[in-house]
Ligand SMILES: *[C@@H]1O[C@H](CO)[C@@H](O)[C@H](O)[C@H]1NC(C)=O
Ligand SMILES: *[C@@H]1O[C@H](CO)[C@@H](O)[C@H](O)[C@H]1NC(C)=O
């Protein structure tokens with residue numbers, strides 16, 4: 410009886426160690442690390458599909474990558490896109506709250522609105538993220554580790570699945586120390602000419618992902634049956 414109670418308590422309390430790894434939403438196309446942000450050329454690299462990825466290491470460092478479409482209510486055939494990248498440190502409090510504090514000078518955002526602006530707007534990005542709680546468990550359909558993050562308003566971030574362990578991350582130290590003089594100006598207001606985020610997204614048939622889900626689920630079922 411005590412043993413069962415103990416297991417239940419363990420399952421309910423979020424443990425910072427459970428976070429360690431690289432997590433990504435189901436398209437699996439957005440992943441933290443050098444494939445998303447190139448710090449040498451200070452450039453965000455556009456993935457084929459939208460998604461979110463977070464990485465956590467066991468030293469308290471995190472990295473996040475976002476790529477989302479922005480619908481255009483005026484002209485639905487002309488969606489924009491946004492890419493955001495940050496890294497810094499994370500803290501898990503005793504009450505289960507998770508706070509991500511970025512290295513302010515390193516974060517980057519690329520905002521693209523092809524029908525209104527010729528080029529994407531590339532800027533610094535610095536936003537602290539707070540999650541009321543998180544949970545890590547084995548997803549019953551995919552049979553892989555899943556991370557759910559709950560925001561302070563109670564809404565859930567899209568579920569993410571474990572992609573790498575140990576995590577795939579860029580160096581966790583400051584990558585872009587505050588530049589001095591004229592270099593800072595260039596960096597902050599640089600325009601990416603001809604960047605049209607999300608253009609390629611439309612070429613991909615979303616049904617593909619549904620079929621992949623069916624396939625993974627049945628493979629999972631077979632593995633379970635055989636074991
Ligand atoms: C995007 O898709 C193309 C063709 O399928 C592939 O060659 C390329 O590696 C993909 N890029 C990324 C960033 O996944
Ligand atoms: C948990 O504690 C942290 C640090 O004291 C606080 O910032 C956060 O708001 C608390 N979370 C909840 C859900 O009250």
Ligand SMILES: *[C@@H]1O[C@H](CO)[C@@H](O)[C@H](O)[C@H]1NC(C)=O
Pocket residue numbers: 513514535536537
């Ligand atoms: C980054 O954001 C934090 C919290 O909002 C703020 O205190 C800090 O001044 C910002 N830093 C920069 C360089 O913008």
